[in-house]
Amino acid sequence: MSHTSYRTIQTEVLRRIRTRVWQPGQIIPSEVDLAVEFNCARATINRALRELAETGIIDRRRKAGTRVSLNPVRKATLDIPMTRIEIEARGLTYGYKMLAKNNIPAPEDVTVRMNLVPLQPLLHVKCLHLADGKPHVFEDRWINPNAVSNVFTAPFETVSPNEWLLQNVPISGGDIVLTAEPATVGDAAALGIPKGTALFVAERRTFIGTDTITFVRLAYAPGYRMTTHI
Amino acid sequence: MSHTSYRTIQTEVLRRIRTRVWQPGQIIPSEVDLAVEFNCARATINRALRELAETGIIDRRRKAGTRVSLNPVRKATLDIPMTRIEIEARGLTYGYKMLAKNNIPAPEDVTVRMNLVPLQPLLHVKCLHLADGKPHVFEDRWINPNAVSNVFTAPFETVSPNEWLLQNVPISGGDIVLTAEPATVGDAAALGIPKGTALFVAERRTFIGTDTITFVRLAYAPGYRMTTHI
């Protein structure tokens, strides 16, 4: 066996798990043993298994060894592109319209989520992303000017906060909450749909260090599908 | 600098990207150069950058080199646990109730999605997962008996298909579609909510090789939040 790549090993390991040669909860041979079996370096086995562990298929612990996951928590990867790119990737024409821009004290539910003091003034931008002229997603965003000093120079009349922030603010961490909600009056007006329509909603918080940069609620027009694969 | 781990390098690379020392679209020094700068092996730089590339922060291409992503497609990881585990992890009591089980010809929308011939008999199971006695998610599942020969022996009266399949069927892959839908009559009856309520719905297909094992529609009770972080 000459060409023993880490991918070959992954395939074989997956086959053994699928065919129950190695059963859920069971320990599998050590890296050293597998390296002997596959006639390769331990580093190669290590890489193969490390990547599989990242997907949740196997569990690894020092000294305890590697075992097939008992409670398979599969991990799927969601791609979070810029909205413009997402629309253009579907072959549709992207359109953008700013609906409102204010620098106002944020309501409490926003300041709580952003971990800021109540009534702190934040930049509030509402806008609409269009696909082939039709409303695609309604963006309702709060931006912390203290974390993004030059935000007042941003041309949100022509560039979406989504895009401007991605291009102008240092990349950092965040979290995302996906829910289904009935369309509010504001959603309904922006998207041109009846109030109460079931909407796919994503709420995202973005941090830099411990500061919350921005909080955004994205209400997608009916029919939106977020897809991923395992 | 003695302790130059790949994590240290990742942190520093991220810092340079955040602080615009390396700007979006710009090429960054080669692995060899960075190895010299950080006084470590190229393999260490390689690992640091390879992992960052997996998150979409940088783009790497042979010969062309490594550059900071111009259109950052962030990648978030969704955990897909067994429903029982998901509920118990929140400290709630898990409950399960089978609502129906039939071996019937599947409707066309199901056979299409499962890539099967029309009207093929499939095992249809409807059930409810409860959290602290309250409906949590309504599971409407179709199982291909040809791909899961022993499915008729499965005790779906007491164990959910979700759980039984994960424990008993070798899975090779699948895809997930997340949407928001108004509750159907069936959803409403199962979950005890008004028809038309906005529901978070996940549709999952699971494959073994090219065969579709199962197609499931999971309609979550109002208030369900799917969370992830970047």
Add this chain to the structure above:
DNA sequence: TGTATTATTATGTCTGCACATAATAAACTG
């Protein structure tokens, strides 16, 4: 001048070795 061929180069992967570290098992001790 446009096209085909041939370097060149940065990343991709593998090896063999070394030491670090966390978690367990074994030994020890009061």
Add this chain to the structure above:
DNA sequence: CAGTTTATTATGTGCAGACATAATAATACA
């Protein structure tokens, strides 16, 4: 025997070197 200390061990990480491969740049050629 319970509790603590001390091996032991599988994985985690790092290094130096080698060859593979894809993509570009340079060159040769028609």
